[in-house]
Amino acid sequence: DTGVSQDPRHKITKRGQNVTFRCDPISEHNRLYWYRQTLGQGPEFLTYFQNEAQLEKSRLLSDRFSAERPKGSFSTLEIQRTEQGDSAMYLCASSSPTSSGELFFGEGSRLTVL
Amino acid sequence: EDQVTQSPEALRLQEGESSSLNCSYTVSGLRGLFWYRQDPGKGPEFLFTLYSAGEEKEKERLKATLTKKESFLHITAPKPEDSATYLCALFTQGGSEKLVFGKGTKLTVNP
Numbered sequence: 001d002t003g004v005s006q007d008p009r010h011k012i013t014k015r016g017q018n019v020t021f022r023c024d025p026i027s028e029h030n031r032l033y034w035y036r037q038t039l040g041q042g043p044e045f046l047t048y049f050q051n052e053a054q055l056e057k058s059r060l061l062s063d064r065f066s067a068e069r070p071k072g073s074f075s076t077l078e079i080q081r082t083e084q085g086d087s088a089m090y091l092c093a094s095s096s097p098t099s100s101g102e103l104f105f106g107e108g109s110r111l112t113v114l
Numbered sequence: 115e116d117q118v119t120q121s122p123e124a125l126r127l128q129e130g131e132s133s134s135l136n137c138s139y140t141v142s143g144l145r146g147l148f149w150y151r152q153d154p155g156k157g158p159e160f161l162f163t164l165y166s167a168g169e170e171k172e173k174e175r176l177k178a179t180l181t182k183k184e185s186f187l188h189i190t191a192p193k194p195e196d197s198a199t200y201l202c203a204l205f206t207q208g209g210s211e212k213l214v215f216g217k218g219t220k221l222t223v224n225p
Contacts (some may be wrong), residue, residue: 093157105158
């Protein structure tokens with residue numbers, strides 16, 4: 001399978017714990033994105049990488065959220081001191097530089113904070 | 115502020131009953147309008163890109179059109195497998211790679 005893969009698919013955690021999600025993009029894609037989606041809403045942009053450089057970050061992203069993409073390959077999204085409001089589907093997507101806006105999404109990591 | 119509004123929120127059709135979904139937008143300098151399909155529990159799947167008013171794209175039973183203020187996704191003779199949430203999105207102004215998505219239209223096609 002050469003699509004975008006995300007791990008874990010589901011995560012249940014207690015409030016105040018830290019969680020980390022991993023995304024492996026399509027290998028030839030140098031652009032990687034994280035979005036968050038809650039029930040009944042469209043995906044909401046969190047951050048964007050081009051290769052290993054984090055070029056954009058949403059103002060909505062609090063300092064409890066951090067994302068990395070070492071060596072320009074896989075990416076991780078860490079949420080520290082989780083809150084119930086962080087419960088959502090976290091979607092990773094990748095794209096090629098010639099197809100901006102044509103995003104290939106993974107199946108998402110669903111986070112439930114109790 | 116850039117905005118994307120989709121209507122209706124939900125649409126139920128009988129198999130074979132054609133209809134259209136609407137996406138109205140306000141943006142300073144459109145750099146592309148995108149349609150995605152999302153099945154329950156899955157990530158969105160790219161369908162179309164439209165760049166300028168008057169442009170049309172087709173794929174099987176779907177046709178997307180664009181005017182200066184809105185885009186339509188026309189569904190001709192839908193089948194139950196077309197049931198999904200359809201999302202439209204666009205780039206914000208400037209060189210941002212941020213896609214702004216609408217809330218989507220949940221389409222149900224009954225056999």
